[in-house]
Amino acid sequence: MDVFDAIIGRRSCRKFLPGAVSDADIEKILEAGNWAPSPANQQPWEFVVITDPGIKARIFTESEACRKKLFERSGWKWLEKFSIDFVKEAAVIVAVVGDPRKSGADMFLDEGAGRGYLEGCSAAVQNMMLAAHALGLGSLWFSLFEAAAVRQVLGLDAGKDPVALLCIGRPGTVPASKRKDFREKTTYLR
């Protein structure tokens, strides 16, 4: 698939159909993530590939508790009824786990120090979503969970940061999405 078609055609998928994702496809997606740029090429990511239904169920339970808490704290109506069934329905969840010690020289900045690892991991997630789309799969970048809970469920070290739970599977109906015209958000200094 052409890279521009992948970038523009990719949608966030919140409805997955039954059906497994092949190991070969998962490996292509992981390899795509692994080629992301990062500060001083420190590659601050690792991947946990989750298909175990028991682990997925625990992630769902923790994420539901988080969703309710976020609704109570924010008062945002959409969070009250927001279904996160995609966590259970996705054939695979790939946890993209960051290492905050691999941020590069930005650790010494006055402002925004030490976020380079997060930027690198985010670039990796984006590569993975594009790869999934090119393979005919749907994906969702899920992040409404408490890191402490996910660390416990996945057995991660305290120093690691579960940046994203990337839900992947056979896509159900994916609603259209819009963007503001980029020209309205662009300034030229010529």
Added chain:
Amino acid sequence: MDVFDAIIGRRSCRKFLPGAVSDADIEKILEAGNWAPSPANQQPWEFVVITDPGIKARIFTESEACRKKLFERSGWKWLEKFSIDFVKEAAVIVAVVGDPRKSGADMFLDEGAGRGYLEGCSAAVQNMMLAAHALGLGSLWFSLFEAAAVRQVLGLDAGKDPVALLCIGRPGTVPASKRKDFREKTTYLR
């Protein structure tokens, strides 16, 4: 260009050759960034496209001061002689500017609150680098600057976050890059 070829073939470019980048190419790159995913589709980015040599020179001066400071603070040898001439040599610098108020529900998390905008902006930068590569251009995700200095040079509001200065131009020699095998960084929970 095939999306996997773009993802695997893209390299960080630190040496640019003379030559302008067309407005049409810049628009394609901005559009690619604009199609990134973001929390609740809030599109927390805006773009400042810089070709003005005076502005580029000021960014270079501020970034050189930052590099020296980071060297002094870190003691990291590579920073002492690290050339950032690419800031002057790049035909175009696109500042990707984030709005921290557009982070979505993650603002109410216990840990990592309010970083969703940064993740969205990082996904946008990655899309832009892939687009630049597909257009035969080189790019570099530059982030060794103080946000306060860049805000002042670009005239940004205090509440905005200059996430990245994406340097774009005709690529000079780009060294090969390696990655650890992703299989060594992957755990399966089946």
